[in-house]
Amino acid sequence: MRHLAVPLCLAWVLAVLGFLLGAARNAGPPDDPGLLWPGQPELQPFALDDARGGALDLETLRDHWSLVFLGYTHCPDVCPTTLETLAATSAALADLAPWRARGQVVFVSVDAERDTPTRLAQYVGHFDPAFRAATAPPARLHYLTTQLDMRYTRLSADDPAQWWYEHSAHFVLIGPNLHIVALFDPPHTAPALAARLRALLAWFEDPARRYRP
Numbered sequence: 001m002r003h004l005a006v007p008l009c010l011a012w013v014l015a016v017l018g019f020l021l022g023a024a025r026n027a028g029p030p031d032d033p034g035l036l037w038p039g040q041p042e043l044q045p046f047a048l049d050d051a052r053g054g055a056l057d058l059e060t061l062r063d064h065w066s067l068v069f070l071g072y073t074h075c076p077d078v079c080p081t082t083l084e085t086l087a088a089t090s091a092a093l094a095d096l097a098p099w100r101a102r103g104q105v106v107f108v109s110v111d112a113e114r115d116t117p118t119r120l121a122q123y124v125g126h127f128d129p130a131f132r133a134a135t136a137p138p139a140r141l142h143y144l145t146t147q148l149d150m151r152y153t154r155l156s157a158d159d160p161a162q163w164w165y166e167h168s169a170h171f172v173l174i175g176p177n178l179h180i181v182a183l184f185d186p187p188h189t190a191p192a193l194a195a196r197l198r199a200l201l202a203w204f205e206d207p208a209r210r211y212r213p
Contacts, residue, residue, distance in 0.1 A: 175213030
């Protein structure tokens, strides 16, 4: 019977490894404070004016991991600082295959009257040429912002050039199947944001995972 010891031992090792791998694959999602789990809402139709031409809509986001941020190009400090953080975050994720292949940052302007497509494209291109940007009048913009729990208010001045806005500062992660996956509240730092995105995408992109957001 001694000749059976090695095969039996090998079978036992393989069984244990299979159990451990199965347990890892069936483990719950990352412990992220912004993760919407379970019951991630599916994004409903909307249409903004894309700075690249045409519309930014559901089809623009489909099959991508999209990190969406609200702002405007005349913003004096928060928006440029945030876009710098997002550029550093995207660079930090360059080695992560799902982000490298399908990740995108989308800057949504609340200032459609001043933020023309040309201005938007130049503005986000200063931080990262791959960033997308779009805007729309309030009547259309709200179809997206209300779904993402984003708010904005224009604080008017006599001179339209001096208008400024108060707006939400959180990011929203939308999955390839158009489900709202997570919210990232400020303050934001590139290392922390990159670490959270890395954990979330690694879990959702696991080939053994049946659910895809």
